[in-house]
Amino acid sequence: MELEKNIKIAVIGLGYVGLPLARLFATKYSVIGFDINESRVSSLKSGIDTTLEVEDDVLHSVLVDKPNEKGLYCTTSINDIADCNYYIVTVPTPVDKNNRPDLTPLYKSSETVGKVLKKGDVVIYESTVYPGVTEEQCVPVLEQVSGLKFNEDFFAGYSPERINPGDKEHTVEKILKVTSGSTPEIGLKVDALYKSVITAGTHLAPTIKVAEAAKVIENSQRDINIAFVNELAKIFNLMNIDTQEVLTAASTKWNFLPFKPGLVGGHCIGVDPYYLAQRAQEFGYHPEIILAGRRLNDSMGEYVASQIVKLMIKKGISVNGAELLMLGITFKENCPDVRNTKIVDVIKALKDYGIVVTIFDPLANNDEVNKEYKLETINSLPEKEFDALVLGVAHSEFLQIDFSSLQKEKSLIYDVKGVLGSLADNRL
Secondary structure, eight states: OOOOSSOEEEEEOOSTTHHHHHHHHTTTSEEEEEOSOHHHHHHHHTTOOTTSSSOHHHHHHHBOSSTTSSEEEEESOGGGGTTOSEEEEOOOOOBOTTSOBOOHHHHHHHHHHHHHOOTTOEEEEOSOOOTTHIIIIIHHHHHHHHOOOBTTTBEEEEOOOOOOTTOSSSOGGGSOEEEOBSSHHHHHHHHHHHHTTOTTOEEEOSSHHHHHHHHHHHHHHHHHHHHHHHHHHHHHHHTTOOHHHHHHHHTTSTTOOOOOOOOOOTTTTTTHHHHHHHHHHHTTOOOSHHHHHHHHHHTHHHHHHHHHHHHHHHTTOOOTTOEEEEEOOSSSTTOOOOTTOTHHHHHHHHHHTTOEEEEEOSSSOHHHHHHHHOOOOBSSOOSSOEEEEEEOSOOGGGGGOOGGGGEEEEEEEEESSSOSGGGSSEEO
């Protein structure tokens, strides 16, 4: 399908998903990046992405000073997005303290778009949701605020994000994109828009709900598989069998899935299954496997802490008052994102045992960690010895550390990520 000539795209939300997408579209179209976070927009305007998803030189190459030029113009002003004809919403979809989906960011961003929505415009959502959110939750907000009628005056689409934070190989243009539209014609139009910049290609789903469901099961499937190997780790630890060696041996079979045990956090795998579970319950079905996987993965923080304490006791290390260095607090390696990181569960449990925990992470924002978790972090390696060293996150920088300079005579090294090899006394 041939696209119209004067395409102007607004990307609502310039985080881990929105910025890489806005940068990509800006290589071909006029793109307005909108975010309510003034400090975030200010950093981006100066060519700095604190999420580290877009390199500074790449960001500089697409930035423009005026909102009507080809390239990326970042702003906090709603007036700057008023004459766009495509609005792409990329805000986060978290869960609350009871693990219930929190659609507040989607409602707020839909209100923002509704204020500038015009006849013929298309609103595309990328945020991970349960099937039905786009048409049943977001569209009514757009209609109410704009006064326009859905599928007559304006249209909608859904194209789930597939960003992998910290991954410099599988960037947005290299990952096949699922697309959809609120009518067959709009589906073709949305598909053509993404196809114009996604080199990996696209897959046009028949309906928005199919596309929404496809996204939410991607991460649910990973969550369940990781829960399985986490359970294996618990079983094999009781049997005094090295789980990593078992998985290495099993992986020699061509159809064995290579999942590893670990802490499952972040804003996707640790969250999305709850969206699907709640929707299923609204239809009268209680999902068993999905929620069982979530419960097991959510329990791993305390389990890891208990294993560390047991090993300390076996080594003759006095637990109460022991000094422990936690290497990493972000939710995954080589990424500054601390949202829903499960390392904090390990830290909390260790502190409950009376252990004094020092948290070192060169990538984490100290203020953000303190605001989110009330924890103090440092960005440079301390020059002292510890009773225990725990590799919680496999940042590349950690693999270059001289662990001997941090150890006392009988210190413990525990490897949550299974990357230290013989350096570690034990691993998950």
